[in-house]
Amino acid sequence: MTFQPLQNDSFLRACMRQATPHTPVWLMRQAGRYLPEYVATRAKAGSFMGLATNVDYATEVTLQPLERYPLDAAILFSDILTVPDAMGLGLSFAQGEGPRFASPVRTEAAVAQLAVPDMHKLQYVFDAVHSIRKALNGRVPLIGFSGSPWTLACYMVEGAGSDDYRLVKTMLYSRPDLMHRMLAINADSVAAYLNAQIDAGAQAVMIFDSWGGVLADAAFQEFSLAYTARVLAQLKRTGVDGAVVPRLVFTKGGGLWLGQMAALDCEVLGLDWTVNLGGARALVGGNVGGPGKALQGNIDPNVLFAPPAQIDTEVQRVLNSFGQPHTDNQRSGPTHIFNLGHGISQYTPPEHVAALVEAVHRHSKAMRAT
Amino acid sequence: MTFQPLQNDSFLRACMRQATPHTPVWLMRQAGRYLPEYVATRAKAGSFMGLATNVDYATEVTLQPLERYPLDAAILFSDILTVPDAMGLGLSFAQGEGPRFASPVRTEAAVAQLAVPDMHKLQYVFDAVHSIRKALNGRVPLIGFSGSPWTLACYMVEGAGSDDYRLVKTMLYSRPDLMHRMLAINADSVAAYLNAQIDAGAQAVMIFDSWGGVLADAAFQEFSLAYTARVLAQLKRTGVDGAVVPRLVFTKGGGLWLGQMAALDCEVLGLDWTVNLGGARALVGGNVGGPGKALQGNIDPNVLFAPPAQIDTEVQRVLNSFGQPHTDNQRSGPTHIFNLGHGISQYTPPEHVAALVEAVHRHSKAMRAT
Numbered sequence: 001m002t003f004q005p006l007q008n009d010s011f012l013r014a015c016m017r018q019a020t021p022h023t024p025v026w027l028m029r030q031a032g033r034y035l036p037e038y039v040a041t042r043a044k045a046g047s048f049m050g051l052a053t054n055v056d057y058a059t060e061v062t063l064q065p066l067e068r069y070p071l072d073a074a075i076l077f078s079d080i081l082t083v084p085d086a087m088g089l090g091l092s093f094a095q096g097e098g099p100r101f102a103s104p105v106r107t108e109a110a111v112a113q114l115a116v117p118d119m120h121k122l123q124y125v126f127d128a129v130h131s132i133r134k135a136l137n138g139r140v141p142l143i144g145f146s147g148s149p150w151t152l153a154c155y156m157v158e159g160a161g162s163d164d165y166r167l168v169k170t171m172l173y174s175r176p177d178l179m180h181r182m183l184a185i186n187a188d189s190v191a192a193y194l195n196a197q198i199d200a201g202a203q204a205v206m207i208f209d210s211w212g213g214v215l216a217d218a219a220f221q222e223f224s225l226a227y228t229a230r231v232l233a234q235l236k237r238t239g240v241d242g243a244v245v246p247r248l249v250f251t252k253g254g255g256l257w258l259g260q261m262a263a264l265d266c267e268v269l270g271l272d273w274t275v276n277l278g279g280a281r282a283l284v285g286g287n288v289g290g291p292g293k294a295l296q297g298n299i300d301p302n303v304l305f306a307p308p309a310q311i312d313t314e315v316q317r318v319l320n321s322f323g324q325p326h327t328d329n330q331r332s333g334p335t336h337i338f339n340l341g342h343g344i345s346q347y348t349p350p351e352h353v354a355a356l357v358e359a360v361h362r363h364s365k366a367m368r369a370t
Numbered sequence: 371m372t373f374q375p376l377q378n379d380s381f382l383r384a385c386m387r388q389a390t391p392h393t394p395v396w397l398m399r400q401a402g403r404y405l406p407e408y409v410a411t412r413a414k415a416g417s418f419m420g421l422a423t424n425v426d427y428a429t430e431v432t433l434q435p436l437e438r439y440p441l442d443a444a445i446l447f448s449d450i451l452t453v454p455d456a457m458g459l460g461l462s463f464a465q466g467e468g469p470r471f472a473s474p475v476r477t478e479a480a481v482a483q484l485a486v487p488d489m490h491k492l493q494y495v496f497d498a499v500h501s502i503r504k505a506l507n508g509r510v511p512l513i514g515f516s517g518s519p520w521t522l523a524c525y526m527v528e529g530a531g532s533d534d535y536r537l538v539k540t541m542l543y544s545r546p547d548l549m550h551r552m553l554a555i556n557a558d559s560v561a562a563y564l565n566a567q568i569d570a571g572a573q574a575v576m577i578f579d580s581w582g583g584v585l586a587d588a589a590f591q592e593f594s595l596a597y598t599a600r601v602l603a604q605l606k607r608t609g610v611d612g613a614v615v616p617r618l619v620f621t622k623g624g625g626l627w628l629g630q631m632a633a634l635d636c637e638v639l640g641l642d643w644t645v646n647l648g649g650a651r652a653l654v655g656g657n658v659g660g661p662g663k664a665l666q667g668n669i670d671p672n673v674l675f676a677p678p679a680q681i682d683t684e685v686q687r688v689l690n691s692f693g694q695p696h697t698d699n700q701r702s703g704p705t706h707i708f709n710l711g712h713g714i715s716q717y718t719p720p721e722h723v724a725a726l727v728e729a730v731h732r733h734s735k736a737m738r739a740t
Contacts, residue, residue, distance in 0.1 A: 163533075164715060166675060169673075173672060173673050173675065174677060216643035216644065216669075217643065217646045218646075218687065218691075219670070220644070253623070255625075255626045256625045256626060256644055256646075274583065274587055275587060277587075298586075299586075300539065300543075300586040302535065302536055302540065302542075306543035306544040314543065341586070345534060347536065
């Protein structure tokens with residue numbers, strides 16, 4: 001497989017803690033319902049899974065935000081629940097509702113039946129990765145992703161979204177042996193899934209631990225962090241073109257455990273908006289010439305509902321909170337990848353996203369010039 | 371007003387960082403739907419507000435959990451949204467849904483009309499406090515409470531519960547001047563409300579900042595913490611019997627800001643289950659003979675869905691996480707009040723609550739004996 005060389009490698013450089021001329025920016029869920037062109041493609045596809053499983057549609061919507069905004073990375077259009085779907089749980093998206101599994105995993109017998117799925121069932125995802133990478137034509141790097149083992153387990157047990165995680169936590173506290181078995185299978189499945197995305201052309205991979213933050217202290221370390229580490233230990237380190245593939249981990253609500261997450265074998269830690277970026281940099285960002293994690297985040301997505309002038313102010317606040325990025329081209333050092341602290345809201349005015357991206361590039365260039 | 375002397379002052383002593391023979395325990399929302407006797411009283415009352423506004427019913431349900439379990443404190447049965455209701459926003463609880471306001475506050479004109487409500491509109495609350503205190507007959511102390519200024523503002527703007535806080539954050543980021551005006555009025559209202567509860571017989575008061583944790587770093591300090599401090603600055607320090615009235619503050623999801631919350635002029639900080647109790651004690655709990663905060667919390671309410679043996683193990687884990695409580699009867703020092711990290715679930719088996727309370731008392735006595 002040969003792909004075009006990268007024209008904008010600022011995202012990958014920042015992942016590797018290398019200096020960049022501006023702070024790279026992309027947005028979680030940047031291909032989504034806030035864009036009228038996405039809504040139009042989804043209408044053609046008929047359903048969310050119709051969109052995600054069709055290579056042409058998945059490619060089309062992945063590139064849509066790049067046509068509007070000078071974003072520094074693209075992310076595969078897919079869903080975090082494709083892996084349990086391939087395990088046979090029967091994923092569907094009812095109109096106006098979240099995901100739902102036809103066969104949730106709530107008994108010892110159901111857990112006993114779980115196994116790492118045949119990756120051929122997920123070929124549509126790898127085909128989409130390959131297609132998107134080709135369509136990007138070297139414009140920006142492509143990020144592949146998966147839900148974390150714990151986050152997948154939440155949906156697999158609850159069968160849908162939850163506001164109290166009662167069923168999955170009942171299993172966790174009552175039958176930790178079953179939970180560990182499920183998480184081990186999930187971790188090995190996620191590792192195989194991300195490796196196949198890397199083989200198909202993904203240039204970075206991100207693990208979304210969207211529900212790690214609902215766990216109690218001690219339970220987080222045992223049931224989420226340990227299995228994220230198990231995934232990371234199995235990941236390929238280089239992609240199809242021989243380049244290093246950075247690994248990003250984002251635990252929503254995980255700010256309290258940042259010190260422990262620093263021990264993960266990954267390059268980038270994502271942060272939500274509750275975390276003080278300067279404090280996080282001091283804790284895990286490292287120094288020029290020394291080890292550390294690149295940091296990604298963390299503006300509140302609700303800032304995008306304010307007028308552009310206030311968006312500009314809040315962008316500056318986040319950039320200043322991280323502080324002066326390092327500019328040493330010979331050595332690695334603290335770097336920041338600008339992002340939201342959570343996925344973009346479907347109600348976001350698209351022109352406000354333009355204001356945000358522009359403000360990140362303008363202010364971060366100016367910071368480096370001083 | 372004269373009330374019977376306290377027979378069990380372990381909760382109040384722990385609030386003041388004084389040694390106690392066991393770790394006192396009470397549960398947020400301990401009078402609630404998981405108890406069949408509560409469901410029966412509510413059925414008689416016809417509606418949630420029918421229950422909360424009737425002094426006899428409110429007294430009855432407040433005492434129900436004490437009849438079942440040897441809890442070390444009672445908490446007024448009421449709702450956190452009584453104050454905005456008294457402001458004229460029209461609170462209602464639809465069957466099977468959360469609270470709803472008929473007139474949410476979303477415009478400059480609506481904010482301009484807000485004012486500290488006439489406390490006579492809340493007389494039913496103060497009457498309930500007086501009635502409950504009398505009915506307790508000195509058994510355990512009575513805690514009064516209110517929502518925090520920010521948490522009230524969330525409901526006042528959203529008009530109901532929310533999963534993204536889009537409307538209230540849109541106002542916060544777009545028109546911080548309006549948000550500050552609303553929060554100042556809320557703070558002065560909450561202070562007057564809690565002072566009237568103290569005058570009616572409350573022996574401790576707790577501020578529930580249930581939604582502080584949804585704010586971004588910096589926004590939390592400016593829009594939540596500052597107004598909690600404004601409430602605290604106005605509170606009476608002694609109750610009708612001349613005893614000191616401890617003040618408790620609980621910010622759900624506020625663990626990252628614990629160091630800053632240590633500066634609040636209150637006696638107790640509540641913690642949710644994501645916080646490491648030992649770490650919190652080291653940060654803000656102080657030493658014997660020195661200043662510090664008492665800590666309250668923080669077991670995951672979902673532990674109550676596990677069998678009693680696992681509940682026992684998890685109770686021990688939480689007690690051990692706090693560590694050995696101080697036993698110096700001459701001086702103040704680090705203390706722990708056992709609680710859930712959030713309100714008890716309506717699906718909780720009542721007999722599991724008995725196991726939890728018993729485990730807290732038994733293990734915490736044993737810890738002091740070693």
